Amino acid sequence: MAKKESTFLNMVLTLFLVTLVAAGLLGSVYSLTKEPIRLAELKRKNEAIQMVVPAFDNEPSQEVAKKYVDGDTLYFYTARKGDEVTGIAVETFTNEGFSGKFKLMVGFKPDGTILDIAVISHAETPGLGDKMEQDKSDFSAQFKGKDPATFRLSVKKDRGDVDAITASTITSRAYCDAVQRAYDAFINLSTSDF
Amino acid sequence: MDQWKNFSKGFIKENAVFSLFLGLCPTLGVTTSAVNGLGMGLATTFVLVMSNLVVSLVKNVIPNKVRIPAFIVIIASFVTIVELVMKGYVPVLFDALGLFIPLIVVNCVVLGRAEAFASKNSTWSSVVDGMGMGLGFTMALTILGAVREILGSGAFFGMKMISGDAMLLFILPPGAFIALGYLILLANMLKEKTA
Numbered sequence: 001m002a003k004k005e006s007t008f009l010n011m012v013l014t015l016f017l018v019t020l021v022a023a024g025l026l027g028s029v030y031s032l033t034k035e036p037i038r039l040a041e042l043k044r045k046n047e048a049i050q051m052v053v054p055a056f057d058n059e060p061s062q063e064v065a066k067k068y069v070d071g072d073t074l075y076f077y078t079a080r081k082g083d084e085v086t087g088i089a090v091e092t093f094t095n096e097g098f099s100g101k102f103k104l105m106v107g108f109k110p111d112g113t114i115l116d117i118a119v120i121s122h123a124e125t126p127g128l129g130d131k132m133e134q135d136k137s138d139f140s141a142q143f144k145g146k147d148p149a150t151f152r153l154s155v156k157k158d159r160g161d162v163d164a165i166t167a168s169t170i171t172s173r174a175y176c177d178a179v180q181r182a183y184d185a186f187i188n189l190s191t192s193d194f
Numbered sequence: 195m196d197q198w199k200n201f202s203k204g205f206i207k208e209n210a211v212f213s214l215f216l217g218l219c220p221t222l223g224v225t226t227s228a229v230n231g232l233g234m235g236l237a238t239t240f241v242l243v244m245s246n247l248v249v250s251l252v253k254n255v256i257p258n259k260v261r262i263p264a265f266i267v268i269i270a271s272f273v274t275i276v277e278l279v280m281k282g283y284v285p286v287l288f289d290a291l292g293l294f295i296p297l298i299v300v301n302c303v304v305l306g307r308a309e310a311f312a313s314k315n316s317t318w319s320s321v322v323d324g325m326g327m328g329l330g331f332t333m334a335l336t337i338l339g340a341v342r343e344i345l346g347s348g349a350f351f352g353m354k355m356i357s358g359d360a361m362l363l364f365i366l367p368p369g370a371f372i373a374l375g376y377l378i379l380l381a382n383m384l385k386e387k388t389a
Contacts, residue, residue, distance in 0.1 A: 006259035014256055018264045022271040029275050036282030044285060121289055126226045127347035127365045167362060 044120065045091075045105075051118040051134070052107030053079040053087030060089060067185050070095075074185050085110050091120065092182035096174040099123040104175070106182040113147045116140070117179065129171035139165050139172070148183040201322050204330030206388070210303040211334035211374075212381035217303040220294050221335060222370040228351050231339025233287045234294060235332025237276050239325070241298050242307060244272045246324035249312040265308045266299070273298045303331060334377075341373050 004010050042061060049060050056079035065076040075091040090106045102122035107115035117140045119133045131137035142163055143151075153176045154160025155169060164172035210216045220238070225231045248268050256264050277295045280288045288295070298304065307327055312320040343349050346364030348356035363369045 004255055004257045006257040010257045011260045015260055015264060015267075018252075018256075018267050022267050026271055026274055029278055033278040033282040037278070040282055040285040123292065125365060126343075127360075128362060 048091075048105035048118045048120050049077050049079070049089045049107075052105050052116040053089050054115070055081060056086055057081050065189065067189060069181065069185055074182065076186070076189060087115050088186065090182040090186055092178045092185075094174040094178035094181065096170070096177050097122065097124055098129050098168070098170045098174070099125070102174065102178070104178045104182070106179055108183070108186050111147075112149060112183065112187060113145060114143045114179070114183075115145075117143050124168075124171050129165070129168045131165045131168065132171060132175050137165065139163075139175075143179065148180065153180045153183070197319070197322050200319055201326040204323070204326030204328070205333060206330075206381065206385060208327070208330075209334055209381065210327055210331045211338075212378055213385070214303075214306075216306055217301045217331065218374075220297060220301060221338065222367070222374065224291055224294050225335055225339040225342055225370060226346070226365045227290075227343045227349075228336055228340035229287075230290050231335035231337075232332060234291055235328070235335040237280070237291070237295060238298055238301060238303065238331055239328025240276055241269060241272045242304055242328040242331075243321055243324035245269045245304055245308055246312040246320040247317060249308045250315060250317045250320035253313045261313065262305075262309070265305060265313075269304050269308065270299045303327060338370075338373055338377060341377065342369055345369070345373070 004014070046061055053060070058078075058080045060077035060079045063078045063080075065078075067074045067076070072093050074093075077089040077091070078085060079087045079089065088108050088110065090108065091103065092106055093101055093103045095101050100123060102124065103120040105118045105120050107117070109115055117134075119140075122130065122132070124130050124132065132139055134140050146161075152160040153162065155162045155164040155172050155176065157164065157169060158173070160176065162172065162176055204210070206212070208214060211218070211221050217238070220234055224234045245265070245268050249265055252264075252268075273296065276298070277288075280291075280295065307324060311323050315323070340350060342364045343351075344355075345361050346366075346369060347362075348354065348360035361369075364373060
């Protein structure tokens, strides 16, 4: 078959058909993968919530409050056992990471004490900044049981109380920034809600 | 055409990374660990094979003057498919590669093979070429990832071999250039021997 000539009509028609087929294909793949993507994200969220709050018997991912702060949204998930609130998981973020934005899940006791902190997603350098993940180093353990009202959430270099990750001061600072943001919002919220 | 030669040229002789120096942006960017390199390589291989297949099928109905936009649409479609599927079924890998997946669209290897090979050769040869080039690219990325991971964090495919820190430089951007430079040296020595 000879190559088609580059006449105006030919070119318009070809590009139209190519994009039409591509659009149809992408539309169907999108609708096929929509549900698995939603489930994967929900699963990751639930795992992060479970890591930072004590045992609960409700669905914290269903009991969600939102707060718009610093250009993005913080999410508050309430964990209950029976009628008692056992903890609140706050999905927080920072824009100051070494590789931009990352997200943490911070668990608070109702009185504001930090229960535990887990990383939801990040793009920090493997081997350096990624030590903020719980299974890579015990950096996050130093926050357990601390009350940010008395525990200064900044690295020791900045006259705070946090031991930074060696060679990852920027990541450590960003981590503190995210936790501080979660705490500030949580304290303001907890007087009115829950 | 000798299909074995067509397939194997992608590994050393015309390896995208070591010989043609194409697609270096994802090569340097994602290879902080062997797994990332492997994942990126396989994603690119899929896109390469599929786009080579489709381009070689439609090569005669696409007018010459609009062939590049048409190829890019075809490539971009497959990249988006990879992105959606990865997000849904292997979210861990998607987290690690995230930003670099959409960039496969502008990976010179993919458009280069569509333009230089698939638009001039038969469908079967194009698929074999895509496989060879893709797996060669995967091999290069995995080796580079493994070298940087071993030297930089003392681990291999995520398994820690030494405790504590290794030569951190190698997982930072300069380490990518240094490691790649020495790997190209090795590849060149290998090529000289076989030639």
